[in-house]
Amino acid sequence: MKLALLTGAFLALGLAAAPAATPITEDPGILRLATCQDSWFDWQKTDPAKLQKFAAYFRNDFTHSDNDPFAIPKTAKSIGGLHITQVFPGSVGMGVGFSVTVDARFDAAKAMLEKTLGKKLGKCETGDGMHMCELKIAEKRTVTLMASDNPKDSTTLVGCYYFYEK
Numbered sequence: 001m002k003l004a005l006l007t008g009a010f011l012a013l014g015l016a017a018a019p020a021a022t023p024i025t026e027d028p029g030i031l032r033l034a035t036c037q038d039s040w041f042d043w044q045k046t047d048p049a050k051l052q053k054f055a056a057y058f059r060n061d062f063t064h065s066d067n068d069p070f071a072i073p074k075t076a077k078s079i080g081g082l083h084i085t086q087v088f089p090g091s092v093g094m095g096v097g098f099s100v101t102v103d104a105r106f107d108a109a110k111a112m113l114e115k116t117l118g119k120k121l122g123k124c125e126t127g128d129g130m131h132m133c134e135l136k137i138a139e140k141r142t143v144t145l146m147a148s149d150n151p152k153d154s155t156t157l158v159g160c161y162y163f164y165e166k
Contacts, residue, residue: 024076024083029054031079033098035116036141036160040089040098062087070101078102080112085155099144099159106131106147109156113145121145 032038043051062071070086077084082102089098102109110133114120121133126149133145140162147156 024078026081027073027077027079027084029057030077030084030087030100031116034079034100034158034160035113036137036143039141039160039162041096041140041162058087058089079158080116082109082112082158088159095144095159095161096163097144097159097161099157099161101155101157103154104156105154106145106156109147109158110145113143113158117143 029038033040040051040054043054058071061075061077062073064071069090070088072086073084079100079102082104084100085103086101087098088100090096104112110121117135117137119135121143122135124131124133126132129149131145131147131149135143137143137160142161144159144161145156146159147153
């Protein structure tokens, strides 16, 4: 009986001393850019003030090292319920657009993306160690989903690409 009480007391103290879980904030603006619902590429010509406002938000809420092509959220953020680990605001390799790496396996990210878009992703391929799907939304707007097929890798890239240099 004393052991049970002692164990209960230690558990209660442990829970009280444990840090509170960090809340993850859903970021609808980042989701809209990563899913081609908005486009910084278009804002350059049609709404420079909106682009400037987004740039100020991005500088305030994300950190960027000069040598990295990505930024990292200063606080926990998510898109479609998936935790954001990195944001690529301009390009990845030869692709120009806006993309986000989420802490989720390919199938979970695909389900979130299809639910968000209200459409099934079209062209899906597996090869060269990667899973990839894409869906052309409009001219200069293709939603792309990419992940390694390595079972130990649990991140997926979700992005909107305006064009890709070959």
